[in-house]
Amino acid sequence: xxxxIVIPDLNNxxxxxxxxxxxxDWALVTSTGRPVEVTRDLRRAIAVFDNGxxxxxxxxxxxxxxxxxxxxxxxxxxxxRHYREADVPLLLAIYDRFDTQGGQASRGTLDLDRxxxxxxxxxxxxxxxxxxxxxxxxxxxxxxxxxxxxxMRPMGSIAPEIGQAMIRAAFAVASGQGATGTDSTFQQGxxxxxxxxxxxxxxxxxxxxxxxxxxxxxxxMRLKYIGTSSDIDVDALGYxxxxxxxxxxxxxxxxxxxxFAGKVSSGKTTTLQRCLNAMYAEKRGxxxxxxAEDPKxxxxxxxxxxxxxxxxxxxxxFRTAMKAALRSxxxxxxxGEIRAPELAEMALEAAKTGHALWSTVHAGSALGxxxxxxxxxxxxxxxxxxxxxxxLIYQRLVGxxxxxxxxxxxxxxxxxxxxxxxxVRFARLSGQRLTDLHVRGPGCARCQSGLVGRTxxxxxxxxxxxxxxxxxxxxxxxxxxxxxxxxxxxxxxxxPVLHHALAKVGAAIADIxxxxxxxxxxxTYEREFAHLTDRxxxxxxxxxxxxxxxxxxxx
Numbered sequence: 001x002x003x004x005i006v007i008p009d010l011n012n013x014x015x016x017x018x019x020x021x022x023x024x025d026w027a028l029v030t031s032t033g034r035p036v037e038v039t040r041d042l043r044r045a046i047a048v049f050d051n052g053x054x055x056x057x058x059x060x061x062x063x064x065x066x067x068x069x070x071x072x073x074x075x076x077x078x079x080x081r082h083y084r085e086a087d088v089p090l091l092l093a094i095y096d097r098f099d100t101q102g103g104q105a106s107r108g109t110l111d112l113d114r115x116x117x118x119x120x121x122x123x124x125x126x127x128x129x130x131x132x133x134x135x136x137x138x139x140x141x142x143x144x145x146x147x148x149x150x151x152m153r154p155m156g157s158i159a160p161e162i163g164q165a166m167i168r169a170a171f172a173v174a175s176g177q178g179a180t181g182t183d184s185t186f187q188q189g190x191x192x193x194x195x196x197x198x199x200x201x202x203x204x205x206x207x208x209x210x211x212x213x214x215x216x217x218x219x220x221m222r223l224k225y226i227g228t229s230s231d232i233d234v235d236a237l238g239y240x241x242x243x244x245x246x247x248x249x250x251x252x253x254x255x256x257x258x259x260f261a262g263k264v265s266s267g268k269t270t271t272l273q274r275c276l277n278a279m280y281a282e283k284r285g286x287x288x289x290x291x292a293e294d295p296k297x298x299x300x301x302x303x304x305x306x307x308x309x310x311x312x313x314x315x316x317x318f319r320t321a322m323k324a325a326l327r328s329x330x331x332x333x334x335x336g337e338i339r340a341p342e343l344a345e346m347a348l349e350a351a352k353t354g355h356a357l358w359s360t361v362h363a364g365s366a367l368g369x370x371x372x373x374x375x376x377x378x379x380x381x382x383x384x385x386x387x388x389x390x391x392l393i394y395q396r397l398v399g400x401x402x403x404x405x406x407x408x409x410x411x412x413x414x415x416x417x418x419x420x421x422x423x424v425r426f427a428r429l430s431g432q433r434l435t436d437l438h439v440r441g442p443g444c445a446r447c448q449s450g451l452v453g454r455t456x457x458x459x460x461x462x463x464x465x466x467x468x469x470x471x472x473x474x475x476x477x478x479x480x481x482x483x484x485x486x487x488x489x490x491x492x493x494x495x496p497v498l499h500h501a502l503a504k505v506g507a508a509i510a511d512i513x514x515x516x517x518x519x520x521x522x523x524t525y526e527r528e529f530a531h532l533t534d535r536x537x538x539x540x541x542x543x544x545x546x547x548x549x550x551x552x553x554x555x
Contacts, residue, residue, distance in 0.1 A: 007053060010086040013116055019090075020097060020112075026051055028098035030069065035076040038069055044173075047094045048073045052081035057088055058194060087196030088173045089115045114169035115197065117162070122223070123199045124155070128448065131223060131265055137163045137216040149399045149451040150265075150514075160216070167209060167219045173197065174207055184211045190295050191221075201225055204295065222265070227299040232278040237271060238455035240500055240539070242493075246391070246460040251279040254287060254331040256390025257351040259338070261363035261372070267397050267456060268360045273298045276334065276358060290328050292321035293336030304328060315342045322346045326353070335359040344376035351388050365497070366394040366459045367480055370471055380472045386463050394497060395458035398510045398518055399451040405441030406450070406508065409434040422512065426522050430506040431537040440511045455509065457501040457519060461494060484529070498525050499532055499539075506540035 007022075008015045027050040030038045036048060046069050047055045054073075060066050061083065070080060093112055121144070125133050130146035133155075142163020144155040158166075164183065173196070174189030187209035191197060198205065206222040235244050250258050258275075260268045276289060280301050289303035294317065296305055306321040318335070319342060325333050333350045335343065338361045350357045363372040369392045370383060383389055409427065412418035418439055427434050440450035461467070461483060471479035485491020501519045504510040512522070525536075 005051065005053065005082060007082050007084050010055070010084055010090060013112060013119075016086070016090045016093070017112055020093065023049065023053070023094075023098070026053070026098075028094065029073060029076065029078060031095060031099040036069065036072045036078070042069060043095050044088050044091055046070075047091055047098075048078060048080075050078060052079045054080060054083050055086050055091060055094060056083060057091060058085045061085065088194060089169075089196050092172050114162075114165045117166055118169055119197045119199075121155075121166075122197060122202060122205065125223060126199045126201050126225070129225075133221040133223070134218070135163055135167060135221075136218040137167070137212070139216075142166075147265075148448050149454050150397060150518075151399065151449060151451070153449065164217065167217055170197075170205075170207055170219065170221070171209065183217055186210055203227070204297075206295070224297060227270075227273060232274055232281050234271065234274045234278055237267070237274070238504075239458055239460075240495075240503075242495075243458055243460045243500075246462055247275060247393070249462060250391040251275060251282060253390055254356045255351070255354050256387055257347060257357045257359070258391040259358075259369050259373075259393070260360045261366065261369050261392070261394045262360075262396055263362070265397070266395055267454075268395065269297050271393070271395060271456070272334075272358060272360065273300065276303075276332070277301050279332070287331040288329055289332045289334060290325040290330035291334035291336075292318055292325065293334070294318070297336065298334065300334070303334070304330075315340050318343055319346065322350065326350065326355075330355060332356045332358065337361065338373075338376065341377040344373055344378050348373075348378055348382055348388070351390075352382070356390070363394065366392040366461045367471065367476060367483070369394070370468075371476065384465070384468045384472050386465050386468060389463050389468060392461040392463065393458065394460075395456050396497065396501075396518055397454040398457055398501060398504070398514050399440065400453045400455050400509055401438060401440045401511050402444060402447035402450050402452045403508070404446050405444040406438040407441045409437045409439070412439045418513065422516075422522070425526075426502075426505065426512055429522055429526060429533065429536070430502070430540055432506055432540065436508070437506070437512075438508045439513060455504065457497050457504060457510070457515075459495065459497040459500065461492070464492065467492060484532070495532060495535070496529060499529060499536055503536060503539040503543055506536070507543035509543065 008018060010016050010019055028047060029036045029050050030048045042065060045057045045060045046066050054070065056066055074080060121133060125146045128146065128148050130148050132147040134145045136143050137160050141157040142160050143157050145152050146155055171187055171189055174191055189207040191205040202223050203226045204224040208220045209217055211217050234247055260272055262268045277300060280287065280289065285302055289300055291298060291300055291303050291305045292308060294308035306324065308317045308321060333355050335347055335357065338344050338347050338359050347357050347359055361369055361372045363369045373383060374380060407417060409418060409423045413420045413423050423434060427437060443449045467479055467482055470482055483492045483494040487493040498520045501510060501515045502522065502525060505512045505515050
C-alpha cells in the first residue's frame with residue numbers, strides 16, 4: 001500500500017481499463033456501507049479509495065460537493081495522495097465493480113464494453129452526418145438504424161441483451177429524467193461532452209426511450225452537431241427569393257413575434273439560429289439578445305443564454321427566465337419552443353411590450369401557427385395586430401437528388417420507381433418533358449442512397465391587418481385565399497409550401513415521391529392552387545437556370 005502509485009491520465013478507454021485492473025485490490029471507501037458512503041448523484045462526481053486515490057468528474061474538482069466528500073475522507077483517516085479527473089462513465093464503472101454490495105445497479109452502471117460500442121456508433125453515425133440513431137430491442141435481436149438525409153438506413157443487428165445494455169449505458173451518463181428511470185418507464189435525457197462518448201463534431205445527443213413489450217425497449221438518439229455563431233447565411237438553406245426577402249424584412253424589426261413551425265427534424269433550429277445571427281451582424285452588434293432554451297441548442301453571437309434549471313418545473317423555470325429577460329434590457333428575446341399556455345402568454349407579453357420575440361411551435365402550416373397559439377389560450381383579439389404578429393414561417397426538409405445517378409421519369413416508370421399516372425400528371429402540371437424530370441437514383445460514389453443533402457421547402461407570411469382580421473373574425477379558409485391572392489389583385493401574393501416543393505421537383509432538385517410523402521399530392525395543387533400554375537412553371541424555369549443546389553447538407 002505504501003509503494004509509489006502512478007496513476008495515468010484517464011482520457012481514453014485503454015487507460016481506464018488499465019486503471020480498473022490496477023485498482024483491483026483497493027477498497028472503495030465511498031461505496032455502500034463504507035465510512036464515506038456517498039449518494040447516488042455523487043457517484044457521478046467522485047470515487048475515493050482507501051489508499052488516498054480520488055477519481056473526480058471533469059470540472060468538479062473544486063465544487064462544494066466534492067470538497068465535502070474529500071473532507072469526510074480525511075476525517076475518516078484516509079490520507080489523500082492522488083487526484084485524477086475522468087469522465088462520468090469511468091466513475092460509474094468503478095462503483096459497479098467495487099461496490100461492497102455487489103450486483104448490478106438498475107440504471108447507474110455502465111461497463112466499458114458498452115461504452116466503447118456507443119462511442120463507436122456515434123462516431124460512425126457522425127461520419128455519415130446522420131440526424132438520428134434508432135436502437136430497437138426485439139426478442140431475437142436488436143436492430144440499429146440511422147437516419148441520413150431524412151431516410152432510415154440499417155446499421156446491422158446485435159444480440160438483444162447487448163442492445164438493452166447499450167440503452168442502459170446511454171442513460172447511465174445522461175442528464176435528465178433517465179438517470180433514475182427503469183426499463184419499463186418512458187425516459188428522456190441528453191448526452192453532452194462530459195459523457196465522454198461523443199465525437200468532436202457532435203455537441204449533444206438527445207435521448208428518447210420508450211418501453212415496449214416483454215420488458216424490452218426502443219431508444220431514439222438525436223444528434224446535434226457543433227454549430228457556429230459565425231454562420232449567418234440564411235439564403236443558402238434553400239428558401240425561394242421572395243421568402244429570403246420576407247425573412248430579411250422580419251430581421252429588420254426589433255418588435256413583434258416571429259414564429260417558426262415544422263415537424264421534428266425539419267431544420268427549424270438551424271434557420272432560427274442563422275436568422276438571429278444574421279440580424280445581430282446586420283445591426284452591427286448594436287442590439288441585445290436574451291435566449292431561454294431547454295436544452296440549449298442555439299449558438300448565438302452576443303446573446304445572454306439563460307440556463308434553465310432541470311430541478312425546477314419546466315414552466316416555472318421558463319417563467320423565471322422570461323422575467324429575468326424583461327429586466328435584462330433585451331431588444332430580442334428567444335424562447336426555444338412555445339409548448340404550454342403559460343409560455344404562449346409570456347411570448348405574447350414580450351411582443352406587446354415592444355420586444356422582438358423569436359420562437360418555434362409545432363404546427364402544420366404558416367397560418368396554422370395562429371391556430372396553435374389560439375389553442376394555447378392566446379386571445380384572438382391580441383392576434384389581430386400586425387405589430388404583434390410580425391412573421392410566420394413554416395418549413396420542411398426534402399432530399400436533394402444526386403445529379404450523377406438520378407433516373408428520368410420514363411425509366412423510373414419502366415423500373416417501377418414511379419407511377420405512370422403521377423409522371424404524366426406532374427409533367428402536364430409543370431410544363432416539362434418527361435425526359436427532363438427525374439427521381440432519386442440507386443446511389444453512387446458521390447451520394448448517400450441517391451441523395452446529396454437536404455433542402456428547405458417552405459412558406460412565409462408577413463401578416464397585415466386585413467389577413468389577421470379575416471382569420472380571427474371570419475375563417476382560416478378566407479384568410480388563406482387572401483394570402484394566396486396575387487398582389488395585383490389585392491392579396492398578399494403568397495405561395496404554399498407545396499408550390500415551393502413542386503418547383504424543386506420540376507427543377508430536378510427534389511423527388512416527386514418524397515414530396516408526396518412529406519408535403520402533399522400534385523392533385524391537391526391542381527385542385528386548390530390551379531391559379532398559381534403559371535407561376536409554378538416560371539419558378540421551375542428560374543431554378544433550372546440558377547446556381548447549384550444549396551441546402552442543409554447531409555443529416
